[in-house]
Amino acid sequence: MPHTDCPDVTVQTQPFGFEKILVDNRFADCEIYTHGAHITSFRVKGQQELIWLSPNALFLPDKAIRGGIPICWPWFGAHPADSDKPAHGFARLSTWQFKSAQVQEDGSTEIVLTLSESQQSLALWPYKFALEYRIVVGEVLSLSLTVTNTGESAFEVSGALHTYFNVGDIADVRLQGFDGVDYFDKVDGNVQKQQSGDIVIGQEVDRVYLNPEDNCQLLDKRLNRTIAIGKSGSNSTIVWNPWQEKSQSMKDMSDEGYRQMLCVEAGLSPGVMVAPGQRHCLGQCLKECLKAN
Ligand code: BG6
Numbered sequence: 001m002p003h004t005d006c007p008d009v010t011v012q013t014q015p016f017g018f019e020k021i022l023v024d025n026r027f028a029d030c031e032i033y034t035h036g037a038h039i040t041s042f043r044v045k046g047q048q049e050l051i052w053l054s055p056n057a058l059f060l061p062d063k064a065i066r067g068g069i070p071i072c073w074p075w076f077g078a079h080p081a082d083s084d085k086p087a088h089g090f091a092r093l094s095t096w097q098f099k100s101a102q103v104q105e106d107g108s109t110e111i112v113l114t115l116s117e118s119q120q121s122l123a124l125w126p127y128k129f130a131l132e133y134r135i136v137v138g139e140v141l142s143l144s145l146t147v148t149n150t151g152e153s154a155f156e157v158s159g160a161l162h163t164y165f166n167v168g169d170i171a172d173v174r175l176q177g178f179d180g181v182d183y184f185d186k187v188d189g190n191v192q193k194q195q196s197g198d199i200v201i202g203q204e205v206d207r208v209y210l211n212p213e214d215n216c217q218l219l220d221k222r223l224n225r226t227i228a229i230g231k232s233g234s235n236s237t238i239v240w241n242p243w244q245e246k247s248q249s250m251k252d253m254s255d256e257g258y259r260q261m262l263c264v265e266a267g268l269s270p271g272v273m274v275a276p277g278q279r280h281c282l283g284q285c286l287k288e289c290l291k292a293n
Helices: 119-124 243-249
Strands: 009-013 019-024 028-033 038-044 097-103 109-116 129-137 141-149 155-161 164-166 173-176 182-185 191-194 205-210 215-220 225-232 236-241 261-274 279-290
Touching: 019 097, 019 109, 028 109, 028 129, 038 141, 141 155, 155 279, 173 261, 215 261, 225 261, 261 279
Parallel strands: none
Antiparallel strands: 009 019, 019 028, 028 038, 097 109, 109 129, 129 141, 141 279, 155 261, 164 261, 173 215, 182 191, 182 205, 205 236, 215 225, 225 279, 236 261
């Protein structure tokens, strides 16, 4: 088993050969699957779970895990030219390499996972790349996904760190930091609109906010907490809640699951060009601050 020499890290083998990396340090606990480099849990000691995982999530090689933090890459949403290709790209369906685990000077734990081109990826997306996902588990969960173009031609990448936040009740949640920001409304024919005030969710919401500030706050009255959400290298924030009807139609979502989650995603949509030898880094950081208001 790799990297179990790091004292705060253990690795469990799961059905289908999935590997689950468990981090337990003095700040927090975190669970990461090598399938999709998918984080399924992050909990600061003495606080409540920050990440929502569907009770009906499927852990299968050809499926993305419902909930947690899927990595959408190298495209966001449907493939622009071929709807037969997997939605949100192939990174969340791929088995990543668990490269390293290290205790940092401040006691936090750094986990690094990597992914590069394979026969399967080249069939879906004809480019050479090196992806490095750096996860730092401390009082803050810090994520950075860096792609290097290792091929000879430039490529365009879009994507998202598609974080599902655990909320007490969606009716008691407000998202601050988007007042006056333009967005594409995916549940209203992609019409461009402008946000007025806080985001509150009372129906299906699927929006791409364009160039918002990098910091926003999720206020949760029921859990009596605020989550501070930051991002970098990102030109959009996607806010998604499928609401009741869609939840009921999704096999891996529980019927009432939509009440306990809200996706606030660090997006790269529209995409960016990455020239040969160049990199792009997309980041998100999450931190619970006690007391909602
Ligand atoms: C969001 C998209 O990012 O992800 C939604 O904006 C989509 O349109 C949602 O429905 C979930 O996608 P998936 O592929 O995980 O069901």
